[in-house]
Amino acid sequence: xxxxxxxxxxxxxxxxxxxxxxxxxxxxxxxxxxxxxxxxxxxxxxxxxxxxxxxxxxxxxxxxxxxxxxxxxxxxxxxxxxxxxxxxxxxxxxxxxxxxxxxxxxxxxxxxxxxxxxxxxxxxxxxxxxxxxxxxxxxxxxxxxxxxxxxxxxxxxxxxxxxxxxxxxxxxxxxxxxxxxxxxxxxxxxxxxxxxxxxxxxxxxxxxxxxxxxxxxxxxxxxxxx
Amino acid sequence: xxxxxxxxxxxxxxxxxxxxxxxxxxxxxxxxxxxxxxxxxxxxxxxxxxxxxxxxxxxxxxxxxxxxxxxxxxxxxxxxxxxxxxxxxxxxxxxxxxxxxxxxxxxxxxxxxxxxxxxxxxxxxxxxxxxxxxxxxxxxxxxxxxxxxxxxxxxxxxxxxxxxxxxxxxxxxxxxxxxxxxxxxxxxxxxxxxxxxxxxxxxxxxxxxxxxxxxxxxxxxxxxxx
Numbered sequence: 001x002x003x004x005x006x007x008x009x010x011x012x013x014x015x016x017x018x019x020x021x022x023x024x025x026x027x028x029x030x031x032x033x034x035x036x037x038x039x040x041x042x043x044x045x046x047x048x049x050x051x052x053x054x055x056x057x058x059x060x061x062x063x064x065x066x067x068x069x070x071x072x073x074x075x076x077x078x079x080x081x082x083x084x085x086x087x088x089x090x091x092x093x094x095x096x097x098x099x100x101x102x103x104x105x106x107x108x109x110x111x112x113x114x115x116x117x118x119x120x121x122x123x124x125x126x127x128x129x130x131x132x133x134x135x136x137x138x139x140x141x142x143x144x145x146x147x148x149x150x151x152x153x154x155x156x157x158x159x160x161x162x163x164x165x166x167x168x169x170x171x172x173x174x175x176x177x178x179x180x181x182x183x184x185x186x187x188x189x190x191x192x193x194x195x196x197x198x199x200x201x202x203x204x205x206x207x208x209x210x211x212x213x214x215x216x217x218x219x220x221x222x223x224x225x226x
Numbered sequence: 227x228x229x230x231x232x233x234x235x236x237x238x239x240x241x242x243x244x245x246x247x248x249x250x251x252x253x254x255x256x257x258x259x260x261x262x263x264x265x266x267x268x269x270x271x272x273x274x275x276x277x278x279x280x281x282x283x284x285x286x287x288x289x290x291x292x293x294x295x296x297x298x299x300x301x302x303x304x305x306x307x308x309x310x311x312x313x314x315x316x317x318x319x320x321x322x323x324x325x326x327x328x329x330x331x332x333x334x335x336x337x338x339x340x341x342x343x344x345x346x347x348x349x350x351x352x353x354x355x356x357x358x359x360x361x362x363x364x365x366x367x368x369x370x371x372x373x374x375x376x377x378x379x380x381x382x383x384x385x386x387x388x389x390x391x392x393x394x395x396x397x398x399x400x401x402x403x404x405x406x407x408x409x410x411x412x413x414x415x416x417x418x419x420x421x422x423x424x425x426x427x428x429x430x431x432x433x434x435x436x437x438x439x440x441x442x443x444x445x446x447x448x449x450x451x452x
Contacts (some may be wrong), residue, residue: 121409123414170360170361177416189331191311194379
């Protein structure tokens with residue numbers, strides 16, 4: 001198909017496709033004349049992957065690295081996972097103290113050598129950034145975070161297909177990156193549901209609804225008791 | 227303290243602090259002369275919150291909205307959560323089909339009216355973006371995602387302090403936004419641990435290590451069987 005047809009099929013402007021071609025994200029089409037080239041299903045599938053990565057907040061440079069891991073995958077799924085993580089994480093920071101990150105990782109079953117440095121240093125950076133704000137995740141919430149992420153990771157890794165390398169690559173690289181916004185979106189929905197369950201009565205009362213306030217509900221924090 | 231001292235205390239260049247002042251993220255100090263102002267602990271704490279939000283990938287405009295929710299909180303924690311989510315999400319998209327998002331939300335306990343539109347439409351957008359790539363989250367993995375996010379959200383919302391509005395605001399707004407990179411960082415660590423547990427033997431064999439290959443381990447996907 002011509003670039004205009006590819007544009008229609010992908011739902012993307014021709015200028016965007018040309019931008020991806022210039023950035024080396026999309027392979028060139030087959031030249032049919034000095035000014036024309038044809039594209040096929042491979043280009044369309046690749047465009048959808050590029051689009052999903054970029055809409056997930058992955059940068060052009062990171063997208064290039066994720067695509068490189070798909071095109072030239074390392075030998076084992078474990079190294080492949082490292083490549084996918086490396087693509088979306090900043091380089092490991094040698095100067096950061098990873099002691100607290102390692103303590104949390106141990107509660108996930110970590111032993112030295114199991115994780116790439118940049119993954120542990122990414123966790124350490126996040127912990128540092130949170131603690132600087134004076135905000136602390138309560139211990140019992142952290143327990144639930146760890147249990148939830150352990151369950152989730154085990155289910156994900158158990159599902160890595162080993163019969164086809166192409167399927168393993170797509171599953172590991174796309175699954176680890178594309179599921180990030182999905183998980184955050186599910187968490188927001190789950191938070192609003194849990195919040196409605198806990199605070200809805202207080203909210204209706206505060207909003208002047210005719211629903212009777214639930215006397216057991218927490219008070220809406222309008223008067224400052226501290 | 228003077229702006230140079232605030233800069234040292236916060237570990238941020240004076241130019242960055244001036245930028246946050248110009249952007250209206252940081253309140254002005256108390257003028258002591260036409261060219262000087264003094265700052266206090268409130269400014270330092272606010273700088274740390276701004277920094278953590280921006281390092282979490284929140285934009286300047288979104289940071290301004292998160293800070294507005296902290297400074298002028300809605301009456302109930304439930305509305306506050308909505309404000310925190312609204313600050314970091316694009317506006318609700320009326321044209322997107324939320325049917326699949328609602329089906330997933332129902333499995334989290336959702337009933338109509340429990341969630342803000344932009345939270346459901348955010349989930350729908352994520353699902354659409356993933357399905358366009360041809361990648362699908364396997365059903366059993368999705369089951370684990372839903373269970374994990376439900377447990378996590380319930381623990382988070384159960385912990386919302388109701389004794390002090392200031393504490394509730396910090397917990398809800400910062401907790402919902404700052405925990406996002408923490409959860410993703412924990413997931414990456416947990417994935418690498420689960421992957422090491424499943425594939426480490428295959429990896430050592432592929433890497434030419436002297437460790438004996440585990441005959442029960444999955445083969446490294448080098449030969450393409452499909």
